[in-house]
Amino acid sequence: MAWLNIYSGTFNVESQEYDYAPINVPLKRIINLNNLPKKISAGEQIYVNLKDKYVNKYFNTSLQESTDNSSYLVVYEDYADDQYFVPVSSTISADNILYFTAEEDIEKNIFTNKYYAIYYGLSNIKYIYSTTDENNNTIYVRDTESALAFNLSVVSDYTFTATTTTEEYGLAFHNSGTDWLDGRSVAVGAKAFGVFDGPSFKLIGSTGRSYGKFKISIYPYTDQNNISTTAVVDSVEVDCYSGTDQINQILYEKIDLDYKKYIFEIQTLFEKNIMASDNSVSIGNYMFTPNYQLTYDTETINPSLSFIKINGVR
Numbered sequence: 001m002a003w004l005n006i007y008s009g010t011f012n013v014e015s016q017e018y019d020y021a022p023i024n025v026p027l028k029r030i031i032n033l034n035n036l037p038k039k040i041s042a043g044e045q046i047y048v049n050l051k052d053k054y055v056n057k058y059f060n061t062s063l064q065e066s067t068d069n070s071s072y073l074v075v076y077e078d079y080a081d082d083q084y085f086v087p088v089s090s091t092i093s094a095d096n097i098l099y100f101t102a103e104e105d106i107e108k109n110i111f112t113n114k115y116y117a118i119y120y121g122l123s124n125i126k127y128i129y130s131t132t133d134e135n136n137n138t139i140y141v142r143d144t145e146s147a148l149a150f151n152l153s154v155v156s157d158y159t160f161t162a163t164t165t166t167e168e169y170g171l172a173f174h175n176s177g178t179d180w181l182d183g184r185s186v187a188v189g190a191k192a193f194g195v196f197d198g199p200s201f202k203l204i205g206s207t208g209r210s211y212g213k214f215k216i217s218i219y220p221y222t223d224q225n226n227i228s229t230t231a232v233v234d235s236v237e238v239d240c241y242s243g244t245d246q247i248n249q250i251l252y253e254k255i256d257l258d259y260k261k262y263i264f265e266i267q268t269l270f271e272k273n274i275m276a277s278d279n280s281v282s283i284g285n286y287m288f289t290p291n292y293q294l295t296y297d298t299e300t301i302n303p304s305l306s307f308i309k310i311n312g313v314r
Contacts, residue, residue, distance in 0.1 A: 192265075
């Protein structure tokens with residue numbers, strides 16, 4: 001198995017060059033990408049639930065457990081090319097969900113040589129920059145001070161946008177052409193629906209002087225992939241009136257759902273803000289982070305290291 005080497009650089013005063021020495025990252029877990037239920041697109045935020053595996057924790061020189069959010073690194077790799085390493089941005093949430101940025105498209109229901117690897121167990125391995133060695137090979141150097149270091153903790157959010165043209169998800173306007181015209185309601189009680197994955201959700205639309213109100217409800221899917229009759233958001237009222245007409249506004253947001261599938265329902269209301277000239281509602285799309293059901297493999301120890309197994313130490 002290929003293993004990413006990270007180097008430390010020491011400046012040689014006599015030669016006026018840097019001497020690079022390898023630093024062995026001790027631990028690695030692979031995140032597989034085979035037979036995905038949905039296509040992953042480059043630049044998306046994707047995630048894997050680490051559950052009870054805390055890759056941002058390691059044992060320091062005093063054998064005390066330390067938490068360091070720079071002590072892990074997500075790298076895009078290729079089984080067919082042992083020189084292919086692309087570090088990507090990543091972050092870990094409070095509930096131990098590892099989010100990272102997709103490097104390239106991966107189609108659904110295929111077998112691929114590509115995978116993501118989590119390297120961990122060594123402090124500050126996120127502070128790296130790329131350079132070349134004497135053989136013109138790309139290498140990654142750890143440097144906590146360099147302005148060249150990648151900003152690998154920055155991960156975008158809500159990178160998946162669902163519209164009426166989306167394959168896996170979609171925004172469905174009930175009685176489109178009658179109750180809705182181009183995403184704008186023309187009837188009181190007009191309904192729209194959409195399927196999404198938690199934990200976070202944004203509904204996007206227009207606000208302005210001619211917009212009214214709607215109510216939104218969110219229902220979870222059960223383990224049997226049926227829709228529950230118990231709403232987690234029950235008929236919350238949203239007012240789209242604004243003194244200034246604006247498009248692509250966040251009409252409703254929910255960020256604390258479970259990591260599972262949901263369906264939302266909206267229904268336009270007769271009531272409107274006293275200042276509004278109309279009670280129509282305009283919906284453009286909705287945004288969320290899709291669940292690709294990614295899983296990780298067992299922990300692998302760097303073969304370059306010799307070690308003594310101690311009870312209680314991974």
